[in-house]
Amino acid sequence: MARYQTDVALRWSDMDSFGHVNNNQFMVLLEEARVGMMFTVAAEAGLTGFREGVVVARHEVDFLLPVVVPAEVRVELWVERIGNSSFSFAYELMANDKLALRAKSVMVPYDVASQRPRRVTPAERAFLEQWTE
Amino acid sequence: MARYQTDVALRWSDMDSFGHVNNNQFMVLLEEARVGMMFTVAAEAGLTGFREGVVVARHEVDFLLPVVVPAEVRVELWVERIGNSSFSFAYELMANDKLALRAKSVMVPYDVASQRPRRVTPAERAFLEQWTE
Amino acid sequence: MARYQTDVALRWSDMDSFGHVNNNQFMVLLEEARVGMMFTVAAEAGLTGFREGVVVARHEVDFLLPVVVPAEVRVELWVERIGNSSFSFAYELMANDKLALRAKSVMVPYDVASQRPRRVTPAERAFLEQWTE
Amino acid sequence: MARYQTDVALRWSDMDSFGHVNNNQFMVLLEEARVGMMFTVAAEAGLTGFREGVVVARHEVDFLLPVVVPAEVRVELWVERIGNSSFSFAYELMANDKLALRAKSVMVPYDVASQRPRRVTPAERAFLEQWTE
Numbered sequence: 001m002a003r004y005q006t007d008v009a010l011r012w013s014d015m016d017s018f019g020h021v022n023n024n025q026f027m028v029l030l031e032e033a034r035v036g037m038m039f040t041v042a043a044e045a046g047l048t049g050f051r052e053g054v055v056v057a058r059h060e061v062d063f064l065l066p067v068v069v070p071a072e073v074r075v076e077l078w079v080e081r082i083g084n085s086s087f088s089f090a091y092e093l094m095a096n097d098k099l100a101l102r103a104k105s106v107m108v109p110y111d112v113a114s115q116r117p118r119r120v121t122p123a124e125r126a127f128l129e130q131w132t133e
Numbered sequence: 134m135a136r137y138q139t140d141v142a143l144r145w146s147d148m149d150s151f152g153h154v155n156n157n158q159f160m161v162l163l164e165e166a167r168v169g170m171m172f173t174v175a176a177e178a179g180l181t182g183f184r185e186g187v188v189v190a191r192h193e194v195d196f197l198l199p200v201v202v203p204a205e206v207r208v209e210l211w212v213e214r215i216g217n218s219s220f221s222f223a224y225e226l227m228a229n230d231k232l233a234l235r236a237k238s239v240m241v242p243y244d245v246a247s248q249r250p251r252r253v254t255p256a257e258r259a260f261l262e263q264w265t266e
Numbered sequence: 267m268a269r270y271q272t273d274v275a276l277r278w279s280d281m282d283s284f285g286h287v288n289n290n291q292f293m294v295l296l297e298e299a300r301v302g303m304m305f306t307v308a309a310e311a312g313l314t315g316f317r318e319g320v321v322v323a324r325h326e327v328d329f330l331l332p333v334v335v336p337a338e339v340r341v342e343l344w345v346e347r348i349g350n351s352s353f354s355f356a357y358e359l360m361a362n363d364k365l366a367l368r369a370k371s372v373m374v375p376y377d378v379a380s381q382r383p384r385r386v387t388p389a390e391r392a393f394l395e396q397w398t399e
Numbered sequence: 400m401a402r403y404q405t406d407v408a409l410r411w412s413d414m415d416s417f418g419h420v421n422n423n424q425f426m427v428l429l430e431e432a433r434v435g436m437m438f439t440v441a442a443e444a445g446l447t448g449f450r451e452g453v454v455v456a457r458h459e460v461d462f463l464l465p466v467v468v469p470a471e472v473r474v475e476l477w478v479e480r481i482g483n484s485s486f487s488f489a490y491e492l493m494a495n496d497k498l499a500l501r502a503k504s505v506m507v508p509y510d511v512a513s514q515r516p517r518r519v520t521p522a523e524r525a526f527l528e529q530w531t532e
Contacts, residue, residue, distance in 0.1 A: 010406040012434040013288065013427055017281040018245070023189040024160040024279070028412055031157060035411040041471060055199070056156040061192045066248075070439060112151070115199075142275040145301040146421065150414040157412070161279055168278040173336060203306060228354055284511070289431060289455040293423040321465070322422040327458045378417070381465075381529075 003076045004037045004131050010069045021067040026101055027059065033075035034105070037131065047127055055117070057086060065100040067110045072096055080097050080104065085119050087128055103115035137264050146222055154200040159234055160185045160192065163224050166208035167238070170264065172214045178259055186243035188250070190219060194236040200228040212235065212264045218252050231250045269342045270397050271305045276335045287333040292367055295327065296357050299341035300371070303397065312392055319376035321383070323352060327369040335385040345397045346370065351385050353394055402475045403436045403530050416518045420466040425500055426458065429477035429490050433504070436530065440493045446526055452509035454516070456485060464499040471495055479503065484518050486527055 008029045016022035028084045038050040039112045067073070081088040086108045093101040120128075141162045150157035171183040200206070207227045214221040219241045226234040244251045253261075274295045282288035304316040332390040333339070340360045347354040352374045359367040386394075407428045415421035437449040466472070473493045480487040485507045492500040510517040518529075 011431050012429065013282060013290070013430060013437070016279060016282040017283060018186065019283045019284045022279065023192065024157055024164060027157040027160055028410065031412060032410050044456070053151065056196055057158065058196065059192065059194045063189055063191065066188070144294065144296060144298050145305070146415060146423070148416040149412060150416060150418045152416045155412065161277065165277050172278070183364060284452065288427040289458065290423055293426055297423060306431065319417065322462055324462065325422065325460045329455055329457065332454070 003078045003133070004033070004041070005074060006033050006036050008073045009031050009073055010067075010071060010073055010132050012069050015069050019068065021069065023061075023063055026039065026059065026063070026067075026093065029060075029075060029093065030072060030077075030101075030103055030105070033077045033091065034107075036091060037077060040105075042124075042127055045127055047123060049109060049121060049124060053112040055108045055110045056105055056109050058106040060105075061103040062099065063101055065095065065098060067095040067100050076108065077131070078133050079128045080133075082120060082125055082132075085117055087110050087120060107128070135264065136266070137166070137174070137210050138207060138212045139166050139169050141165050141206045141208055143200075143204060143206055145202050148202050152201065154202065155192075159196070159200075159226065160194070162206060162208060162226065163194075163210075163236055163238070165232075166210045166224065167222060167240075170210060171240075172173075173261055175257075178260055180256060182242060182254065182257060186245040188241045188243045189238055190241050191239040192236065193238075194234065196229060196265055197220055198228065198233040200233050202226045210264070211260045211265075211266050214254060215258055215261050215265075218242070218250055220253060268397065269344045269399070270299070270307070271342050272299050272302050274298050274341055275340045276333075276337060277337055278335050279298045281335050284301075285334065285346070286398075287335065289327075289329055292333075292359065294326065294327070294369075295339060295341060295359065296327075296369055296371070299357065300355060300373075303343060304373075308390075308393055311393055313389055315375060315387065315390060316388050319378040320376045321372055321376045323374050324372040325369065326371075327367060329367055331361065331364060331366040333366050337361045348386060348394050348398075350389055351375070351383055352357060353386060359365045402477045402532070403531065404441070404473060404475050405432050405435050405459075407431050407472045407474055409466075409470060409472055413470050414468050420468065421462075422462055425466075425467070425492065426473060428458065428492065429460075429476075429500075429504070432476045432490065432505075433488060435458055436476060437506075441523075441526055444488070444526055446522060448508060448520065449521060452511040452526055454507045454509045455494060455504055456498050457505040458502065458505050460500060460502040462500055464494065464497060466494040466499050476530070478527045479532075481519060481531075483529050484508070487520060500523055504520065 004007045012027040014021045035066045091103040147154045147158040209225045222238045224236040280291040355371045357369040413424040476490045489503045490502040
């Protein structure tokens with residue numbers, strides 16, 4: 001019942017030729033937060049299924065403020081919905097403590113061997129429920 | 134009154150450690166198509182304002198099929214809406230002639246000198262209207 | 267006894283905030299040429315061993331000219347040396363027909379299952395010898 | 400008379416489809432260390448000339464060990480040579496405290512307005528001399 005919070009280090013190369021962090025590179029920063037929860041934290045809790053395969057089905061992103069490197073970036077991530085074979089993340093990205101971006105993603109657990117989506121397991125559901133609001 | 138169509142060359146490095154084109158790298162492919170129209174084609178028509186500054190305000194993307202390199206990728210891009218100070222693109226990305234992704238973006242012309250959004254000019258509006266359906 | 271030549275499509279995002287193609291992105295362009303020969307052309311000749319695993323042991327790169335997007339880029343690639351368990355590529359990258367970069371790479375075939383380097387096979391040697399000067 | 404040391408955060412996307420940190424992404428990590436010294440630390444010392452323009456003339460890199468995400472990465476960077484219009488960096492990159500990469504770069508201060516190389520200033524020379532061994 002809490003947000004997952006993580007600092008993400010910007011890189012100089014995240015900026016494009018307009019001199020701002022590129023919109024696509026922000027998506028990479030969201031991926032870092034998502035992977036931190038789904039791969040690293042989940043694995044520490046004994047859950048390796050996401051790390052073995054999970055697919056993004058949808059992203060929605062609103063870019064609110066331009067960001068220039070260097071800046072301190074923090075991503076807050078939580079689970080909005082847990083279905084039978086998919087779940088949804090919501091994100092807020094703070095740059096120097098100002099809200100710079102809001103996003104949502106739909107995730108689908110994926111069985112790499114059969115190359116097919118699979119159901120969310122009960123243990124995965126319990127793990128994800130920790131990060132609902 | 135037509136779609137803008139462009140082939141985009143995949144790179145081996147567009148794949149991530151799951152062995153598929155990464156979801157964020159698809160966004161880079163959409164950027165290539167968008168920049169091709171807004172920067173290169175527009176400049177050939179005498180319009181350099183977008184190239185001087187334009188910002189993404191929002192993306193929505195649905196990922197429909199996984200893609201593995203090598204594959205032939207074509208992006209189709211058209212203008213859905215033209216407002217006073219923003220406009221919207223829609224995209225379809227075909228990989229080996231199958232629809233792999235649908236997306237929409239909201240774009241905002243941006244004045245780099247003043248660091249502020251600016252209005253769509255009449256010439257830009259006429260240019261964009263060519264690409265409405 | 268010929269160079270392998272390939273056009274590589276620049277992307278707008280290859281530029282960094284100095285407004286030039288970033289030095290590291292040039293390395294990605296060289297990778298595209300290398301992978302085109304070692305993975306795609308070799309596989310057409312029945313050789314899939316490189317695609318299953320090959321590691322870069324060393325790069326040397328001289329950056330001769332700045333490049334701005336858009337530009338036509340062609341990479342020429344040839345094999346300089348074939349050893350027992352490694353081989354070397356040389357590259358020239360032309361941007362709008364001017365020599366912009368020279369590079370060399372040392373490559374090591376790699377057995378992913380055992381996580382160890384392996385020897386160049388006779389069939390691989392014959393394949394590589396086609397691209398010596 | 401000391402090495403500049405900095406931790407660099409790996410990203411999941413630094414891995415390629417072989418499941419290791421890609422050789423080109425290592426170059427981005429070296430860039431982060433270099434930019435940290437030349438742009439951020441130098442600017443804190445009142446020197447903004449590098450941040451306004453500096454070009455890579457040459458890289459040499461030896462890749463010694465494969466790296467898998469997650470890992471703790473530290474880059475050590477020092478100045479090997481200071482000439483009239485160029486200088487050289489040497490690097491060692493440690494992953495989980497093991498030496499994974501050695502590299503050298505030749506850097507050229509660059510005047511963006513005139514699009515030409517420029518000389519190293521006395522203040523820049525004094526700054527760089529701090530980081531010689």
